[in-house]
Every structure is written in structure tokens, then in C-alpha cells.
Amino acid sequence: MDIFEILSPLSVLLCFIGVFIGIIFGAIPGMTATMAIALFLPITYSLDMVDAIALLIGLYVGGISGGLVPAVLLNIPGTPSSLCTTFDGYPMTQKGEGEKALKIGITASIVGGFFSLTVLYFFAPVLASVAIKFSSVEKFLIIVFALTVIASISKGSLLGGIFSGFIGVYLSLIGMFADNNQLRLIPPGFEEELAYGFSLLPVLIGLFAIAQILQESEEGMKASPHQTFDFKKEKKNRFTFKIFNGQIINTIRSSMIGTFIGMLPGVGGSAASISSYSQAKNFSKHPEKLGTGEPEGLIASESANNGLIGGALIPLLSLGIPGDSTTAVLVGALLLQGIQVGPLFIPANPDLWDGIIYALIIANIVMFLLMFFSIKHMAKIIYIPKYIIYPIIIVMCVVGSYAINNGVMFDVWTLLLFGLAGYVFMKIGIQVAPFLIGFILGKELEKYFIDSLKGSGGDLTIFFTKGPIALLLWMLIAISIIYAIMDNRRSKKAGDQTITPST
Amino acid sequence: MKDLLTVELKFSEYHTIFPKIMLTILIFLAVLMLLLNIVKRIKKGTLTAFRFQFFIDNYDKLKFYGTVVLLIAYALVLERIGFLPASILFMFLITLLFIGNIKKKSIVVSLANSLATSLVIWYLFGQLFDITLP
Amino acid sequence: MKKLLTILLVAILALGLAACSNETSGSGEGSEVDVSRVRLVIGSTSTGGDTYQNADTISRYLEDPLGTNIKVDAVGAVRAFQELGKAKNDGSTLMFFHDMAYLGVEYGSIQENNKLENWTIGPVVSINPGNAFLAKGDAPYDTMTESAEWLKDNPDETITVAIESGGVSEITFDGYYLWVKEKYGTEVSDRIKAYVTGSQEDKNQALWDGNADIINGSIGGNNEYTKEGVEDDIKMKFLGITAGERVEGYDIPTFAEQGIKVDGKEFVFDKEFFFLMPKDVEEDFASKLDEAVAEVEENPDYAKDLAKNAYITNYVPADEAIAYLLEKRETFQNIIKNAPSLDKITN
Numbered sequence: 012m013d014i015f016e017i018l019s020p021l022s023v024l025l026c027f028i029g030v031f032i033g034i035i036f037g038a039i040p041g042m043t044a045t046m047a048i049a050l051f052l053p054i055t056y057s058l059d060m061v062d063a064i065a066l067l068i069g070l071y072v073g074g075i076s077g078g079l080v081p082a083v084l085l086n087i088p089g090t091p092s093s094l095c096t097t098f099d100g101y102p103m104t105q106k107g108e109g110e111k112a113l114k115i116g117i118t119a120s121i122v123g124g125f126f127s128l129t130v131l132y133f134f135a136p137v138l139a140s141v142a143i144k145f146s147s148v149e150k151f152l153i154i155v156f157a158l159t160v161i162a163s164i165s166k167g168s169l170l171g172g173i174f175s176g177f178i179g180v181y182l183s184l185i186g187m188f189a190d191n192n193q194l195r196l197i198p199p200g201f202e203e204e205l206a207y208g209f210s211l212l213p214v215l216i217g218l219f220a221i222a223q224i225l226q227e228s229e230e231g232m233k234a235s236p237h238q239t240f241d242f243k244k245e246k247k248n249r250f251t252f253k254i255f256n257g258q259i260i261n262t263i264r265s266s267m268i269g270t271f272i273g274m275l276p277g278v279g280g281s282a283a284s285i286s287s288y289s290q291a292k293n294f295s296k297h298p299e300k301l302g303t304g305e306p307e308g309l310i311a312s313e314s315a316n317n318g319l320i321g322g323a324l325i326p327l328l329s330l331g332i333p334g335d336s337t338t339a340v341l342v343g344a345l346l347l348q349g350i351q352v353g354p355l356f357i358p359a360n361p362d363l364w365d366g367i368i369y370a371l372i373i374a375n376i377v378m379f380l381l382m383f384f385s386i387k388h389m390a391k392i393i394y395i396p397k398y399i400i401y402p403i404i405i406v407m408c409v410v411g412s413y414a415i416n417n418g419v420m421f422d423v424w425t426l427l428l429f430g431l432a433g434y435v436f437m438k439i440g441i442q443v444a445p446f447l448i449g450f451i452l453g454k455e456l457e458k459y460f461i462d463s464l465k466g467s468g469g470d471l472t473i474f475f476t477k478g479p480i481a482l483l484l485w486m487l488i489a490i491s492i493i494y495a496i497m498d499n500r501r502s503k504k505a506g507d508q509t510i511t512p513s514t
Numbered sequence: 515m516k517d518l519l520t521v522e523l524k525f526s527e528y529h530t531i532f533p534k535i536m537l538t539i540l541i542f543l544a545v546l547m548l549l550l551n552i553v554k555r556i557k558k559g560t561l562t563a564f565r566f567q568f569f570i571d572n573y574d575k576l577k578f579y580g581t582v583v584l585l586i587a588y589a590l591v592l593e594r595i596g597f598l599p600a601s602i603l604f605m606f607l608i609t610l611l612f613i614g615n616i617k618k619k620s621i622v623v624s625l626a627n628s629l630a631t632s633l634v635i636w637y638l639f640g641q642l643f644d645i646t647l648p
Numbered sequence: 649m650k651k652l653l654t655i656l657l658v659a660i661l662a663l664g665l666a667a668c669s670n671e672t673s674g675s676g677e678g679s680e681v682d683v684s685r686v687r688l689v690i691g692s693t694s695t696g697g698d699t700y701q702n703a704d705t706i707s708r709y710l711e712d713p714l715g716t717n718i719k720v721d722a723v724g725a726v727r728a729f730q731e732l733g734k735a736k737n738d739g740s741t742l743m744f745f746h747d748m749a750y751l752g753v754e755y756g757s758i759q760e761n762n763k764l765e766n767w768t769i770g771p772v773v774s775i776n777p778g779n780a781f782l783a784k785g786d787a788p789y790d791t792m793t794e795s796a797e798w799l800k801d802n803p804d805e806t807i808t809v810a811i812e813s814g815g816v817s818e819i820t821f822d823g824y825y826l827w828v829k830e831k832y833g834t835e836v837s838d839r840i841k842a843y844v845t846g847s848q849e850d851k852n853q854a855l856w857d858g859n860a861d862i863i864n865g866s867i868g869g870n871n872e873y874t875k876e877g878v879e880d881d882i883k884m885k886f887l888g889i890t891a892g893e894r895v896e897g898y899d900i901p902t903f904a905e906q907g908i909k910v911d912g913k914e915f916v917f918d919k920e921f922f923f924l925m926p927k928d929v930e931e932d933f934a935s936k937l938d939e940a941v942a943e944v945e946e947n948p949d950y951a952k953d954l955a956k957n958a959y960i961t962n963y964v965p966a967d968e969a970i971a972y973l974l975e976k977r978e979t980f981q982n983i984i985k986n987a988p989s990l991d992k993i994t995n
Contacts, residue, residue, distance in 0.1 A: 191528050469521040
């Protein structure tokens with residue numbers, strides 16, 4: 012059907028506005044795509060269905076993509092799924108290649124976006140029925156697989172990194188266990204505040220933004236070397252699409268991982284970019300360079316990130332099961348319009364289905380254009396003196412933390428607590444990135460572990476006897492760990508180069 | 515063998531199973547790291563040499579403690595006096611602290627920064643987007 | 649810096665345009681309240697669930713008569729009660745929830761100090777009559793009664809029911825369990841097991857994975873899987889709803905129709921939504937809210953909006969609501985007292 016029969020000029024405009032606002036939300040530390048969509052939910056009620064969905068898809072695409080800006084420029088992941096973007100993005104900024112890094116990230120994003128949307132369009136129903144074949148056992152193993160990245164990004168001490176990761180997992184368990192509504196691990200007196208545990212977002216931006224600000228204030232807020240880089244210097248090492256020449260396989264593999272993990276209901280979006288980064292490192296010809304400002308890592312994280320979007324829509328639109336928390340909010344939007352998502356959604360609503368696909372196409376293109384051409388200006392953020400930008404970041408983080416659960420003061424305290432904790436972590440050698448990955452994935456790890464045992468009556472052998480997919484996943488896990496250990500050995504032998512962890 | 519590989523599942527105890535496993539792993543890892551460290555130290559002959567410095571040399575006491583105190587104070591007054599006044603005050607003080615002097619220009623910059631940012635955030639998020647602000 | 653400012657300015661303008669269409673204007677009637685913004689916290693963290701939808705619908709219709717803006721915040725039960733406990737008495741923070749508000753206290757999933765007596769109960773506004781039980785499309789029984797008969801006829805079989813603990817899902821499962829126990833004896837009821845899990849998606853997945861034979865669900869959430877044309881391996885069918893009356897447009901028998909009784913009384917559970925206010929809320933505000941709700945309940949558009957997702961209007965004025973809910977609570981306290989401990993019936 013013709014694109015303009017379905018999308019009115021208004022819906023294209025709304026999609027545009029959606030992407031624009033989405034990028035802002037994604038770029039502000041503490042605001043997420045999920046939040047943007049939830050906020051606009053009541054507004055969509057007054058809109059036409061296709062217009063509403065165009066706006067929301069725009070917000071979704073923009074929100075996921077915008078996260079890369081602060082991740083690259085300020086070493087603060089704007090959304091949890093851009094955590095891995097900081098690993099190579101920020102080192103590039105420190106080398107004076109911030110603009111280039113952003114452009115690489117955006118290009119990877121649009122490739123991931125289009126990849127997943129193609130998969131969504133052509134294979135949605137088939138893949139969805141594969142997705143529900145993944146029971147809790149397989150999901151548990153996928154989370155374990157994502158966690159193996161901890162081993163490969165541990166800097167210096169491998170054991171130290173793993174230890175940090177497990178601390179992260181442990182702290183994520185604080186609060187109520189959903190099945191039996193029982194509280195655990197809560198320090199006495201905090202039963203009310205910690206009933207739901209520490210919220211991810213304040214923890215994330217506390218560890219990154221506040222900790223970094225504390226560290227810099229200890230050093231007296233001096234201007235960083237990369238702030239004085241001359242702009243012209245970047246001309247020599249400019250962004251061209253040629254960077255992607257050797258990265259085609261990486262880009263496609265990462266998009267695939269992103270789409271696939273997005274597709275699995277109940278496995279969070281962050282797992283996508285984390286696993287994809289880990290794979291990029293395993294397959295890389297020079298794994299030791301990843302984490303020091305290599306486009307390769309950036310591409311892996313960002314293409315997986317946007318691959319996620321189409322992936323998460325697969326089970327939603329062809330089965331009615333949201334693939335992640337953001338699509339769960341989309342269900343709300345459809346329901347407010349009286350449209351039920353379920354296995355018959357696509358055949359029953361052909362116009363809406365086309366509308367969604369067109370909206371995705373437009374949103375991806377708008378995202379690319381908006382970001383690609385405004386990057387020159389955005390990249391200048393790093394030249395703003397710290398005494399101006401840091402206070403702004405703090406207030407944004409506070410607002411974001413307060414708002415993430417719709418107005419909870421304790422989340423602001425969480426932000427500050429983990430800011431301080433992150434600062435102390437740096438001093439005593441607990442590694443922040445492994446800690447965070449453990450924290451992000453911990454709850455899901457537990458859920459699927461317990462769910463698997465509930466199914467097997469407590470029998471642990473279920474993890475090995477479940478079926479071929481489980482065995483395949485075990486193999487992947489083993490390979491990933493072996494690679495990580497070899498890589499760690501190699502980089503240690505390479506002469507204990509002073510790899511200074513950037514956070 | 516069968517017993518070893520079976521976890522006792524009881525509904526009212528679901529919530530304790532996984533934390534116990536994690537704690538066991540953490541203790542195991544901590545002991546392992548400690549042992550390895552001791553072995554390394556014995557090899558090097560530096561078993562008793564402890565040198566740990568928390569702060570860097572000549573760290574900026576004023577800025578560091580100032581930041582910590584301001585952050586906590588900000589959070590404390592936020593809900594009491596509302597978002598706008600608290601943020602304007604906080605941003606003014608912290609910008610001034612980061613600049614590090616109280617010349618006229620610094621005050622102007624701080625004031626401009628705090629007013630502009632707080633108002634824009636308040637208007638954009640609190641009013642337009644209807645986000646719940648403190 | 650200048651450029652940045654320009655960009656910001658443009659952004660604000662664009663946003664202003666986008667937001668304009670959404671402004672609400674007071675209608676200038678007598679029932680207007682003094683607060684310019686009401687924060688409505690709900691007992692669920694989901695914006696896709698029935699609590700959000702019912703809260704959203706009623707607040708959209710209340711904004712006009714109350715002459716205020718209402719913002720629905722999905723904060724979850726524990727936090728919603730916390731916020732309500734801290735709230736001022738001017739009505740600027742209200743809570744919206746369903747029967748879980750007191751069932752949770754009885755089951756221990758919500759703290760004792762949040763019991764109904766400690767709040768001012770506002771009007772009851774709507775019902776989700778869709779609380780249902782489902783099985784796979786090819787299950788050897790079509791109703792809840794038949795499932796019990798089937799268990800009786802097949803002494804080697806068990807039935808596992810996927811539920812959520814501590815609320816509506818558990819209470820309705822308890823009703824079924826107690827009825828089977830009364831009618832067929834423990835020989836049959838001992839073969840009913842529970843698979844306790846979280847969200848609706850988890851319960852659906854439990855059915856598909858074969859970890860559960862029957863799941864608790866709802867018309868709104870599960871109807872799509874029961875339609876003609878759905879593939880066999882995900883197809884579901886309704887075994888019954890717990891509401892007092894059938895839902896229009898759906899051919900699903902109620903528990904009562906099937907003869908499910910506990911203590912000789914028909915087992916009926918209607919999931920009702922109502923407002924909760926701070927204990928010391930201003931009387932003036934409370935009565936204005938009640939008046940406004942009464943007015944909205946008469947509005948056919950409101951009923952039409954609710955009907956989109958198979959919800960129905962159900963107005964109980966605030967002054968009757970407290971007695972109404974306390975009585976309802978008492979009925980179910982009995983069931984909870986006799987209900988099986990989940991420790992015994994999970995594996």
C-alpha cells in the first residue's frame with residue numbers, strides 16, 4: 012500500500028517531533044525512552060491510531076538513539092542500554108575524536124535499526140513462535156552468556172572484575188521477590204524505601220556522573236586535556252563511511268544479536284548491547300584494543316542497541332507479548348485506543364501494521380538526519396567549561412532520578428549514595444562496569460534461575476538436559492569465557508601497560 | 515549425587531535461595547583473591563608492606579567536601595522548599611564553588627547558569643511534559 | 649553557546665505547539681477544587697494494565713468538573729501507599745487501586761498499617777469483570793467444573809494452576825480450590841498444585857512451556873489468544889470468569905453459573921476500582937470528588953470508553969463505599985483463613 016495513504020502529513024510530523032523529543036530524553040542522563048513514551052501516553056488518546064503510533068515509535072527510536080550522545084561525550088550512559096557505548100566512545104572523545112565517534116555511533120544505529128525492521132517485516136510471525144520456545148532455562152543461560160562479558164572487560168585483575176560483577180548481582184537482589192512478596196537483604200529501617208530495591212537508573216548515573224564529578228572535584232575541577240583540543244585537529248582523522256569497510260560483519264552480527272535478544276520476551280534491552288559488545292571482543296583481531304577507543308566496540312554496542320527496537324516489536328506485534336519494558340508501555344497506548352495486541356494483530360489490522368513499519372522507517376531516517384547534522388553542535392558540549400556543565404548535569408540527574416519512578420525522593424538518595432559508592436569503588440579497586448552489568452542483569456538472572464527450578468522441581472540438571480538450545484548456549488558461554496581468559500593473559504603479558512580504567 | 519544437584523524449593527523461602535548462592539560465590543571469590551594476594555606478596559617478600567592512600571596528593575579539600583555537602587544539602591531541602599528555589603540556590607553555590615573564586619564575573623556566571631538551567635528544566639519538564647518534580 | 653540557546657529556544661517552541669492541544673481548561677462550575685494539580689498514584693507499576701486504564705479513563709473525565717489537571721503516576725502498591733501516607737490533606741495526592749488494596753494486607757503482601765481503616769475511602773468507580781481462568785486450547789475440559797470432574801475421573805493426573813500471589817489472582821484460585829475440596833474431598837483437591845509467578849506474560853509462558861495446565865488471566869489480556877485462527881500451540885480457551893454476571897459479547901460462563909460455591913455461597917469476585925484518600929483529607933474536597941464521580945458515572949461516553957476494554961461502570965458513593973468494602977473484605981477473610989498454604993501446594 013502506498014505510504015502516504017497510511018501516513019498523513021500529520022503523522023509524519025508527529026513522528027518527527029517524537030524523534031526529536033526522544034533524542035532529548037535519551038540524551039539527558041536519567042531520562043529514558045520508556046519514560047518519554049509513558050509521558051506521552053495520555054496525549055495519544057486524543058490522536059488518531061496511526062498518528063499516535065507514529066509519535067510513540069518516534070519517541071522510541073529517538074530515545075534509544077539519543078543515549079549515545081552523553082555516553083560518548085561525557086562518559087555518562089544516557090540510558091542503560093548505552094552502557095557499552097561508553098567503553099570505546101569516551102576514550103575516542105578523550106583522543107579528540109568525539110565528533111567522529113558520534114557519527115560512527117549514529118551510522119551503526121541506523122544500520123541496526125533498518126536491519127531489525129527488515130527482520131520484523133518479513134519474519135515476525137515465524138520468529139515469534141521461535142521466541143516462545145525459549146523457556147526460563149534458555150533465558151537463564153542467555154543472561155549468563157551476557158554476563159560473561161564481565162570477564163572480558165575486566166581491567167587488570169580478572170578475579171577482581173568477576174568479584175565486582177557478583178557484588179552487582181547481589182545488590183540487585185535487594186528488595187521484594189516478586190513470586191512470594193517477601194523482602195530480603197534490606198538493612199533494618201529501610202523496608203519501605205527499598206521494597207523495590209535500588210532503581211537501576213539512579214544507580215547507573217550515580218556511578219557514572221556523580222562519581223566522576225566527585226573525582227574531578229577532588230582534583231580541583233581542572234580542564235581536561237581533550238577540552239583544549241583544537242577543533243581543526245579532527246580534520247586529519249575525520250569520519251568517513253570507509254570506517255565501516257572492515258566492520259561489515261561486526262555491524263551485521265551486532266544488529267542480529269540486538270534483534271534476537273530484543274525478541275526474547277522478558278530479557279531486558281541492556282543484555283543486547285552487552286552481549287554484542289562481548290562478541291565483538293571475542294571475534295576481534297585485536298581484542299586488547301577494545302575499550303581504548305576503537306570504533307569496533309562502539310559499532311557493536313550501538314547497532315545492537317537499535318537492533319533491539321525491531322526485535323522487541325516482533326513478539327509484541329505477532330503474539331501480544333512485549334519484548335521489553337518500553338514495548339510494554341506501547342501495549343498501554345494500543346489498549347487506550349481499544350486495540351488488543353495478540354497473535355491475530357497483524358492480519359486484523361493491516362493498515363496499522365503498515366503504519367508501524369513506515370513509522371519505523373521514517374523515524375530511523377529522521378533520527379539519522381537530525382543527529383548527523385546537529386552533531387557538530389552537540390560535540391561542542393565538551394568545550395563548555397566544567398563549572399557550567401557539571402552543575403547542569405547534577406540537576407538533570409536529580410530530576411531524572413526523582414522522576415524515573417514518578418516522584419520518589421529515595422531515588423535521589425540512591426543517586427547520591429551510588430555516586431559516593433562509585434567514587435569509593437574507584438579508590439578501592441572495585442570495577443564499575445562489571446559491577447553495573449551484574450546489577451543490571453542480576454534480577455533477571457535470579458528470576459529465570461528460580462523459574463527453571465520451579466519447572467523441574469528443584470533439579471539443577473535441568474540446565475543441561477533441557478535440550479539442544481541449552482547445550483548450544485553452554486558452548487557459547489564456554490567459548491566466551493575461554494576467549495576472555497586468553498585475552499586477559501595476553502594483555503597482561505603485553506607488559507602490564509598502564510591501562511587506566513576510565514571510570 | 516542426586517541430592518547435591520537438587521535445590522530444596524519451598525514457596526515461602528523462594529526469596530532466599532538465590533541470595534544464598536550468590537553470597538557463597540562472593541565469599542569464595544573473596545577468599546580466593548585474598549589467598550592469591552598473600553601468595554603474591556610472599557613471593558615478592560612484601561607481605562607486611564601496606565600502602566594505601568585514599569585521596570590523591572594535595573587533593574582539593576574545599577571542592578571535594580564542598581561538593582559532597584552541597585549535594586546532600588540539595589537533596590535535603592529539595593522536597594521542603596520545592597524544586598525551583600532549591601535548584602537555583604544549589605546551582606548558584608556549586609557553580610561558584612567549581613569556579614573557585616568570588617569575583618564579580620564568577621557570580622554573574624553562576625547566577626546566569628543557575629537561573630537559566632533551573633527555569634528551563636522547570637518549564638520544559640515540569641510544565642510542558644508534566645513530569646512530577648520535587 | 650549562542651547556538652545552543654537557539655536550539656533550545658526552537659525546541660521549546662516546538663514543544664509548546666505539541667503541548668497546546670493538550671491543555672485543559674476549567675469549565676467554571678461549582679464543583680471545582682482549589683488544587684491546580686492532582687497526582688493520582690496507582691497501585692501498579694504497569695501502564696498497560698487494567699489499573700492504569702481505569703485510572704486514566706476516570707481521571708480524563710474528572711478533570712473538567714473538578715477544574716484541575718490529574719496526572720496518573722504508576723508507582724506500584726508499596727510506593728503508592730507510602731506517597732498517600734505523606735500526602736497533604738488538600739487532595740493534591742490521591743490513590744487509585746482495586747481489591748488488592750485490602751487483600752494484600754490479608755495475605756501479607758501489603759503492610760498491615762495500610763489497611764482500609766487507616767484511609768478515607770473514596771467512591772468505587774468501575775469493575776473489571778474479566779478476571780478469568782484459561783487452559784490450552786486442546787485441554788480435556790472446557791470449564792472449571794469440568795476440570796474438577798476430570799481430575800476426579802483421572803486419579804493419576806494433577807492440575808497445576810499458574811497464579812500471582814497476594815491478591816486477586818490468589819483469592820480466586822483459593823475459591824476454586826476450596827470448592828473442589830468441599831465437593832470432591834481432599835483426594836481430588838490434593839492434586840491441584842499452584843505455580844506462582846509474576847506478570848501475565850509469565851503466566852502465559854508457563855502455560856506454553858507446560859509448567860501450568862490452567863492459568864489465571866483476564867478477558868482484556870487473554871482474549872486474543874482464544875480467537876479462531878490462532879495457531880494451536882499458543883491457543884487458549886476460557887474456563888470461566890469470577891464476576892457475578894457474564895460479560896457482554898463473550899460466551900464465558902461465570903463461576904457461579906458453573907455451581908462453584910464456598911461455604912454454601914456462590915463464589916463471586918468482582919474486581920472493583922476505587923479511590924483512596926489521606927485519612928484527614930478535607931471534607932470539602934472529598935465531597936466534591938464524590939459529586940464529580942457521580943456526574944461522570946452518568947456520562948454514556950465514560951461507559952463507552954470503559955467498554956473498549958470490557959470494563960463496566962459501577963458507582964458506589966463514598967459514604968457507602970467504606971461499609972461496602974469492609975463487608976466484601978470480611979467475606980474473603982473467611983476464604984483466606986481456610987485457604988491452602990502455598991508452601992504445601994507448590995512443588
